[in-house]
Amino acid sequence: MHAVAIVAAAGSGSRLGAALPKALVPLAGRPLVVWAVEGLLAGGVDEVVVTVPATERAAFADALPAGVRLVDGGATRTASVRAGLAAVTDPGRPAADVVLVHDAARPLTPPDVAARVLAALAAGAPAVVPVLPVVDTTVLVDDDGAVTDAVPRAPLRRVQTPQGFDRATLVAAYSALADDAELTDDAAVVRAAGVRVTTVPGDERSAKVTVPHDLTVAELAVTLGPSGTVTA
Ligand code: CTP
Ligand code: MG
Numbered sequence: 001m002h003a004v005a006i007v008a009a010a011g012s013g014s015r016l017g018a019a020l021p022k023a024l025v026p027l028a029g030r031p032l033v034v035w036a037v038e039g040l041l042a043g044g045v046d047e048v049v050v051t052v053p054a055t056e057r058a059a060f061a062d063a064l065p066a067g068v069r070l071v072d073g074g075a076t077r078t079a080s081v082r083a084g085l086a087a088v089t090d091p092g093r094p095a096a097d098v099v100l101v102h103d104a105a106r107p108l109t110p111p112d113v114a115a116r117v118l119a120a121l122a123a124g125a126p127a128v129v130p131v132l133p134v135v136d137t138t139v140l141v142d143d144d145g146a147v148t149d150a151v152p153r154a155p156l157r158r159v160q161t162p163q164g165f166d167r168a169t170l171v172a173a174y175s176a177l178a179d180d181a182e183l184t185d186d187a188a189v190v191r192a193a194g195v196r197v198t199t200v201p202g203d204e205r206s207a208k209v210t211v212p213h214d215l216t217v218a219e220l221a222v223t224l225g226p227s228g229t230v231t232a
Pocket of ligand 2: 011
């Protein structure tokens with residue numbers, strides 16, 4: 001099973017507010033995107049395509065291991081993944097059986113998560129997402145912010161990346177999607193095409209770096225090592 005990963009890294013990181021695009025921001029001295037790519041390769045992915053801001057190609061090429069392909073991203077995450085997918089299906093490349101799509105913004109995702117996603121795909125699932133339970137009481141509010149109802153928590157899950165797909169299924173779902181569609185993840189794209197999405201356990205260490213506090217937590221997790229990290 002030839003597995004190619006697309007790492008979405010073309011965002012600016014406006015909420016992080018760093019001087020660099022978020023994927024290039026260092027975590028323990030190495031850019032977030034480098035952590036993300038190495039985790040996928042350690043988890044069993046054969047090849048990686050990274051979608052980058054067009055103006056930053058040189059900086060990404062300097063940071064990433066040889067063999068990682070770079071593709072210019074788009075204005076939205078959906079557009080960036082679409083561009084990455086075009087590179088995956090390039091007829092000059094070995095055909096991918098499965099495609100994992102991951103966020104550079106999840107640098108500390110343990111390799112085991114990618115391995116679980118790959119195992120589910122190998123067992124025949126067309127689409128797989130890593131998930132975690134919701135631990136907080138979760139409520140609905142009205143326009144004024146007043147609580148109107150509590151949501152039963154048992155069937156709720158938080159969805160992470162890497163998300164895995166049968167390659168032909170993902171390509172068909174993106175082809176069927178309107179050009180200007182903007183969905184927050186890739187499972188939503190295949191679900192829109194009627195594909196069943198199954199789940200595997202995610203990991204708290206896959207947390208997304210969005211705001212500066214997340215980077216502080218990630219630095220601490222690296223400093224403390226496995227014994228200090230929080231698991232599901
Ligand atoms: N992403 C992308 N192309 C875009 C926007 C986002 O490839 N046009 C990527 C980001 O680089 C990131 C992932 O999608 O790894 C998840 O997006 P997010 O965490 O929102 O990152 P940014 O869009 O960079 O951050 P912000 O929304 O704060 O600007
Ligand atoms: Mg964003």
